[in-house]
Amino acid sequence: MFDELRQLLEKIAAEHGAEGLARAESLSVERRRAAALPAEAAVIVGDLADAEGRYRGRIIGRSPKMQALYAMMEKVIPTTYPVLIHGESGTGKELVAQAIHQGGPRSDKPFVAENCAAIPETLLESELFGYKRGAFTGADRDKLGMFQVADGGTVFLDEIGDMGSSMQTKLLRTLQSGEIRPVGGKSNLIVDVRVIAASNKNLKKMISEKSFREDLYYRIAVLPLELPPLREREGDILLLAEAFLKRFSGQMGLELPTLTDSAREALCNHRWPGNVRELENEMQRALALSGPMIAAEDLSEQVRAGA
């Protein structure tokens, strides 16, 4: 066991230099013990320099921008402050929100997600805060809101830029007081939830246009996280492409196909307006249409244009 640990530390020193070794040696005894077990070894090496394998292997990416994001996430995870995640569509905002919840002290409590853009404002209020029996026609019994369901855990408010102004005011009140009032209720209830909000809109611009409350912004943006567009993540496109191919071919019981040079070039040159989600779909599509080799011709027209 200790031989294994020593070998692992030597491996870390060889790969990541003295700084990596110092960090490895400063890990808790438990972590080092875990590190000595082969299955965990990859995770701990990953912790030091290689982002793949982090957060249960779900967030893939090693580019400098993703490393910067992981560094911020490490700071954010142990706290209970609200988090605001900003990024283009498909960059992984929900994935990051889940990782923050799962990595932190609230992981054994619920993570509840609500898309603020998908439902009308009056409905959103009763979704988030619940309602009392008789609050409106059809309310034939009390209903718990997301903030109560998630008590002790995390509420993820997706597309917060689409939240209407009266809900913004109510949410601000909740964040200030730690209390909610169910629709039709006469008194407030204390709740303990961490709020993670996400938006692909420029909320600061919305503030200047008076469509987002500035005080709410500063409440939720205590710890802002910026998810970079895929096209700015150097080296991550192929890393993700191969990870998706591995995942989907495994799920479908197919042999893992290889990407030809022309396909790689096309993937790297494409701008990926739909970001990681677009790449994920592209790989699913390519896997379904191609054989053991994926060539540029097997890619969709818009991606192929970059070859």
Ligand SMILES: Nc1ncnc2c1ncn2[C@@H]1O[C@H](COP(=O)(O)OP(=O)(O)OP(=O)(O)O)[C@@H](O)[C@H]1O
């Ligand atoms: N770094 C990543 N590693 C692996 N998978 C990723 C990564 N980023 C995103 N994904 C995958 O891409 C898809 C889109 O991610 P997600 O839904 O979190 O994005 P989003 O930013 O919330 O998108 P939208 O703005 O459209 O709601 C998901 O299937 C997610 O698992």
Ligand SMILES: [Mg+2]
């Ligand atoms: Mg999302």
